[in-house]
Amino acid sequence: MELQGKVAIVTGGGTGIGKEISKLLAAAGAHVVVNYSRSEADAIATAKEIETNHVPALPIKADVSSAAEVVAMVEQTERALGRLDVLVNNAGYTKFISIKASTACPKRTGSAHLTSMSRESGSAPRPPYRPCAEPVVVLSSM
Secondary structure, three states: OOOOOOEEEEOOOOOHHHHHHHHHHHHOOOEEEEEEOOOHHHHHHHHHHHHHHOOOEEEEEOOOOOHHHHHHHHHHHHHHHOOOOEEEEOOOOOOOOOOOOHHHOHHHHHHHHHHHHHHHHHHOOOOOOOOOOOOEEEOOOO
C-alpha cells in the first residue's frame, strides 16, 4: 500500500508499539496523528521525532473508550490534515490489580480494547459524508 501523503491515526501512538508504528508510517511518508490519553509528553515527543521525516505529525488527546472523544479526534484530524486514510487501533488499557479486585477491571479494559475498535472503524455516530478509514489495523499490547 502506498502511504505517501496518506493520513493515519495511531491510537496509543506515543509509546511502545504504537510509537514504533507511528514512526514507520511517517518514514513511509504518511501524515500521522499520535493519539494519547494520558501520555501527553510522550505523544508530543513522538510527534516531534516523526516530523524529522518532513511529514506532519499531530498529537491529539482522546480516550478511545469514549465515543464522543473518538468523533472529536476524527473531526480534528480532518480539519488539520484534510482527511483520514488509515486507522491503527493500538490503544489499550492495563491496570495491575489483585485477583480479589479483578471483577472491577474488565468493564474499563474491555471498553478500551473492544469498543474503541468499533467506534473508530465506523460505528461511532458520524456524518454520512465521512467514510470509514481504510485500512483499519486492530492490535493491542498489555
